[in-house]
Amino acid sequence: MTEIKEKKYIRSHEPIFWGLFGAGGMLTAFLTPVMILITGLLIPLGIIDKGNFNYQTLHNFATSWYGAAIILILVALPLWHTLHRIFHALHDLGIKRGRDWQQVLCYGFAFAVSVFTFTILLQMF
């Protein structure tokens, strides 16, 4: 008689990262181009006046709870998208060594920058 053992399922953590990847991708698709255009090109080149992108306005915004939340999302969420892609691109490039560590480093990086951003916002609050 064969012993019937209950199969043990190991929960994958992929759905969490996949969700963050999707949300980050959406945000990046809609907002990153205009953000780069504003902060990286229009303001430095002086095409548009600094307008609301001055110290006082931004400081007030960053120290309000909704502003802090928006800044955290705008800065950190794209990273959960990009680092997920970089992690999988490493596989595509045939880098086989230490996949576990690659994963830890990639998501760890996104996590670290998220914590960095969160801490600064908290400190400013």
Place this chain on the structure above:
Amino acid sequence: MSKRKPYTRELPKDWWMKQIFYTKYMLREGSSILITFYSLILAWGLLRLSQGEVAFNAWLEALHNPFAILLHLVALVFALYHTVTWFSLAPKAVDLWVKGKRLDDKVIVSGHYAAFIVVTVLCLLIITL
């Protein structure tokens, strides 16, 4: 320790440069690198913002550097490429049915572009007004 030796096919390092389809795929994935840089620049800007007006203005000043402008220009091109590829995949994710008929792919894609334009204009207005 398993004794089996599975056959793994050799994959040349430049596999993605030999066919335009794969090259475009890798360029899309590569957009991630520049967008990561951009996020780091913003995170740095936030740090400078928290350090006071002088520090923040120094950060703004640093963005005037021709190298910074060039980096942002390239990042913008890649970010737009990400947007285009993301929107073209949207019909696969958004499976909308209206009155028993599947919504046409074109409607979903152009809906995304319309929303993109609205969001972009809105952001430009918020920052300038």
